[in-house]
Amino acid sequence: MSFNSFDFAIFLPLVFVSYWLIAKWGIRVQNLLLVIASFIFYASWDWRFCFLILASSCIDFLLGLALGKQKNSKKRKLLLWTSLASNLGILAFFKYCNFFLENFVSVFSFFGQEFSLASLDIILPVGISFYTFQTLSYTIDVYRQKIKPNEDFISFLAFVSFFPQLVAGPIERAKNLLPQFQTKRVFNPTEARDGLRQILWGLFKKVVIADSCAVIVEYTFTNSYELSGSTLLLAAFLFSIQIYCDFSGYSDMAIGIARLFGFDLMKNFAFPYFSRDVAEFWRRWHISLTSWFKDYVYIPLGGSRASKLKVLRNVVVVFLVSGFWHGASWNYIAWGFVNALLFIPLFLSSKNRSQLDNIGDDPNKNILRETINMSLTFMLITLTWIFFRADDITHAFLYFQNMFNSSLFSIPQVEKKGTALMTMILILFMLFVEWIGRRNEYGIEKLLLKKSKNIRWTYYAFLVFLILMYAETNETPFIYFQF
Numbered sequence: 001m002s003f004n005s006f007d008f009a010i011f012l013p014l015v016f017v018s019y020w021l022i023a024k025w026g027i028r029v030q031n032l033l034l035v036i037a038s039f040i041f042y043a044s045w046d047w048r049f050c051f052l053i054l055a056s057s058c059i060d061f062l063l064g065l066a067l068g069k070q071k072n073s074k075k076r077k078l079l080l081w082t083s084l085a086s087n088l089g090i091l092a093f094f095k096y097c098n099f100f101l102e103n104f105v106s107v108f109s110f111f112g113q114e115f116s117l118a119s120l121d122i123i124l125p126v127g128i129s130f131y132t133f134q135t136l137s138y139t140i141d142v143y144r145q146k147i148k149p150n151e152d153f154i155s156f157l158a159f160v161s162f163f164p165q166l167v168a169g170p171i172e173r174a175k176n177l178l179p180q181f182q183t184k185r186v187f188n189p190t191e192a193r194d195g196l197r198q199i200l201w202g203l204f205k206k207v208v209i210a211d212s213c214a215v216i217v218e219y220t221f222t223n224s225y226e227l228s229g230s231t232l233l234l235a236a237f238l239f240s241i242q243i244y245c246d247f248s249g250y251s252d253m254a255i256g257i258a259r260l261f262g263f264d265l266m267k268n269f270a271f272p273y274f275s276r277d278v279a280e281f282w283r284r285w286h287i288s289l290t291s292w293f294k295d296y297v298y299i300p301l302g303g304s305r306a307s308k309l310k311v312l313r314n315v316v317v318v319f320l321v322s323g324f325w326h327g328a329s330w331n332y333i334a335w336g337f338v339n340a341l342l343f344i345p346l347f348l349s350s351k352n353r354s355q356l357d358n359i360g361d362d363p364n365k366n367i368l369r370e371t372i373n374m375s376l377t378f379m380l381i382t383l384t385w386i387f388f389r390a391d392d393i394t395h396a397f398l399y400f401q402n403m404f405n406s407s408l409f410s411i412p413q414v415e416k417k418g419t420a421l422m423t424m425i426l427i428l429f430m431l432f433v434e435w436i437g438r439r440n441e442y443g444i445e446k447l448l449l450k451k452s453k454n455i456r457w458t459y460y461a462f463l464v465f466l467i468l469m470y471a472e473t474n475e476t477p478f479i480y481f482q483f
Contacts, residue, residue, distance in 0.1 A: 001044035002478060003199075003253045004207050004471065011041065016260055020187050031158040031181055034261070038163040042126070045167075049125040052090065057160045059086050060135040061153055064142045068149035076143060083139040091132045094124055096328045126481050127167030129325060133292055135160055138174040140296060147175050155181040164257040168250050168480040170268040170288035177263070185262030194445070195259030200463055201444045202252030205245035206478070208466045209430050212423045213242035214476040216414065221389060224399050229408030232399060239389050240382040241427055244273060246479045247286070252442050271438045273381075273431075274359050276373040278342040279352035281381055289325070293318050308348075315347060316340045326388070327482070331396050335387035342380060358439055426466075 001007045015037045022029050039050050063083045070076050138159075141147045150156045159178045165171075220227060220235030251268035258265045272284035282290055301314040316337070323336020346352040359370050390396035414420040434443040448456045 001041055003250065003257075004203060007044065011037075012257065012260075019261055023185070023187070027182070027184055028152075028154060030185065031154050034158045034163070035154060035161060038158070038161040038166060041163040042161070042166060045126045046123065049128075052125055052128070053131060053161055054157075056087060056090065056132065056135050057157050059083065060139050060160075061150065061156050063139055064149035064156075065151065067139070067142045080139065080143045083136065087132050087136050087139075091128060094122055094128055096324075097122055124482065130169050130171055131160055131166060133171050133289075134174075137171070137292065137296065138178070141174055147178075150174075150178060152182065162258070162263075164254040164261075164263075165265055168247070168254070168478060169286075170251060170254065170266050171292055172265060172288070176266060180263050187262065191259050191262070195256040197444055197460075198252045198256030198259070198442050200256075200460060200467075201442055202249040202254075202256060203467050204249075204463050205252065205430060206249035208426055208470045209423075210242045210246035210249060211476045212419075212426065212470060213238040213245070216420060216423070217242055217389070219415075221391075221395075221399070224395070224402055227402070228410050228413055229403045229405050230410045231412040231414070232403040233408060234412045234414070236382050236386050236389075236403070238423075240273075240378070240385050243385065243388070243479055244269075245430065246476075250478050250480065255442075267441060271358075271434055273378055274374060274435065274438055275377050276355045276359060276370055277346055277351070277377055278339065278380065279346045280355040281377060282339070282343065289322070293322055297321060312344060312347070315343060319343070330393040331387045331390050334393055334396065335384055338384050338387060342384070361439075 001011060015033070019030055019033055019037075022033060039053075042053065043050050060083055063079050067076055067079050070079060138147075138150075142149050150159075155178070158181050159172075159174065162172075162177070217235050217239045220231055221239075224232055224235075248269040255265045255267070266288055268286060268288050270284040270287065272281050275281035275284055298314055298318045301317060302310055303314065304311055306314070319336040319340035320333060321336070323332040323334070323339075326332045326335075343352065346354075359374060360367060386399055387393075387396045390399055430443075433447065437443040437445060437447055440446050448459055
């Protein structure tokens, strides 16, 4: 049941109305409704994996209670390692088992030994990486005594399974989200309207932009061996736009939907393609994941308070783990490593935190230079996305080989030129709107709010019209559902 599906268009209003009608019965009843709704939402993919979420929730809830009572440091560490082993063990089995089996066999083959292992027919549960990291952060924070253990299982289960962000984030911290399930919620019309605007903008980015790009991207990457370099470069550009609009569109919808129910989720994207260097890009892209790795991997390894060599090691480890988190394939690891190589020069020159404002905000900075830096950063990030989108590491290198030849300077081979042209126009429109709104939480947060209702509602109707028109022709699953 995707956010852009007809089923969800029925599901959401039913849950929303029921949720606020029972508000007089207290937050515990509301939380129970959210748990039931969330499990129905997740069961629409595969009901069997609901037991996986329940098991993960039970494990960390009980371990959290045990950590709260235990004073012995060795026993506390044992409880923490139990949580790490159980959660990461489940994740490793479902997501990485076949990867390790295949590479184990490859090592034997490399040394001339005949060895075979049958791959397991394992179905990857939707969103397993997201809710696993969310429950893990809870146990780690209880262990570190940053938060107190939760004693209400219903509110904890609602925190883990909350359907707006269950399958693709943002990866929330218990410190931020869990207390909201324990506090009375009062319907706020202003917040609800703001949530609807963010949902609308997210739907536009996903249905109109991302899914339109997906058609060209899918065809080009599938037939990359026989297309011109310019066509491959165009597809790489369109994939950059696709993955941003697909994932940030989901985050916009998740945050907007949560706001309808009185919850505030963390911002997950901060207009990353307006970044002036790679370090700034990673502060603005998938913020909930990058901050998770910073707090639970980078800092425990020593962070920046170590020798230069160890800090470089920490940076590379974080990028490699980030790549591996995305998928059990060498092309994801290569994607993480290449991003580390782009980040390290900025770190060594102490320029990794030189861009902390929004582009165009500082009058002392040369706007032309900033624009050039932004364009170069976008080009570099676009090239790294090729590793991410390719079928495997071999496909990625062949894609680069076929792209960087004399045909790179030819006219791209696009079958439906009119459709491609309209897609480019809509991309420019989306980028223009986000440029205007780059200081806000999302693109259209404050757009036209000072104009008359007629102008504002005409604009919203235009977006709805485009969404409905494109929804009939393109429907692509959210990219991050596979992670």
